[in-house]
Amino acid sequence: MTTPATQPPPIELAPWQVEIGGVVLGKGTQIPIGDIEGLGSPTVRAQDVDNPVGDGTNPGQDLYGPRTLRIEAGIKTPGDPAAAADLLARLQRALDDPAARTRPEGRHVLRGRWPGHRTRRxxxxxxxxEPTSTATAIHGWIPLDIEFAGLDPRFYEDEASQLTLGLDQAALHKPGARAVGAPLRVPAQGDGADPEDRPGWVTNHGNTSAWPALRIHGPVAHPRIWNSVTGRVLELDLSLRTGEWVEMETRPTTCWALRNGTDNVANDLTPGSRLDLFAIPPGRSEIGWSGDDPTGTARLDVSWRSAYTGL
Incomplete structure (x- = not known):
């Protein structure tokens, strides 16, 4: 879970603008956009099975494949072909980024802003x-064909929400009790509880499931995390010393669990612990956690981005 302090500030986008690799395209920029394809429904991976003894097909699951965006744009720097070449080189460097291109977990990020919405990614x-023509490059005009494969077809809020939960100190004084980071009961609508009294509340402002990143900081043994609305649980059969941590990513296509940033501890998850199902539903829900910690200093960091079906 990378903290915002380690990241450069994001580029502020205006409506009808898109940003890739630090290059802004669209209205009011030197790379105007003519058209974007792929903003509708993602491709569907139908799992239908033909009827082996008659007409018709038996329906299976309809799963989403990648959302492929095709952007028709053009670099426009009238009378300055060197500036046009520099913008093209910046886009090509973004394409060539080894961290995104050559690692299985690597991803590029496309950010965009639709009128009336905040920036999503x-x-x-x-x-x-691909420059589709170089005939006019001498005049500072280079038409472009850009393709971005959204391997996760959802759009996410550009700004991440964050939450930190310590273990309940009161529980530590009960013999044999395990410390609890948040209540188990589902928060009732209109229950009037002060948010300060319910530290585990999380809100997904989108219209589809969001996927949290979770980091457990030791010292703690047998940590257990749950969402009180979905009932999903993540439980690790391990112990962390002071200064150690486990980080878990649940977003589709990037599920993993690492200890101290290097050691794979996915096998330490209990059989019922499914990273790929530990989602935050639309609206408000509650994250809780427990573990054995005699010092009361362990904590859980949760980070998530509200998720949307469209830009």
């Missing part, structure tokens, strides 16, 4: 930055 791979 799409995770995937930038697959094509």
């Amino acid at each position: 799409l995770y995937g791979r930038l697959r094509r930055v």
Whole structure:
């Protein structure tokens, strides 16, 4: 879970603008956009099975494949071909980024802003930055064909929400009790509880499931995390010393669990612990956690981005 302090500040986008690799395209920029394809429904991976003894097909699951965006744009720097070449080179460097291109977990990020919405982002791979003609490059005009494969077809809030939960100190004084980081009961609508009294509340402002990143800081043994609305649980059969941590990523196509940033501890998850199902539903829900910690200093960091079906 990378903290905002280690990241450069994001580029502020205006409506009708898109940003890839630090290059802004669209209205009011030197790279105007003519058209964007792929903002509708993602491709569908139908799992239908033909009827082996008659007409028709038996329906299976309809799963989403990648959301492929095709952007028709053009670099426009009238009378300055060197500036046009520099913008093209910046886009090509974004395409060539080894951290995104050569690692299985690597992803490019496409950010965009639709009128009336805040900036949202799409995770995937930038697959094509192609000048479709160089005949007018001498005049500072280079038409472009850009392709971005959104391997996770959802759009996410550009700004991440964050939450930190310590273990309940009162529980530590009960013999044999395990410390609890938040209440188990589902928060009732209109119950009037002060948010300060319910530290585990999380809100997904989107219209589809969001996927949290979770980091457990030791010292703690047998940590257990749950969402009181979905009932999903993540439980690890391990112990962390002071200064150690486990980080878990649940977003589709990037599920993993690492100890101290290097050691794979996915096998330490109990059989019922499914990273790929530990989602935050739309609206408000509650995250809780427990563990054995005699010092009361262990904590859980949760980070998530509200998720949307469209830009």
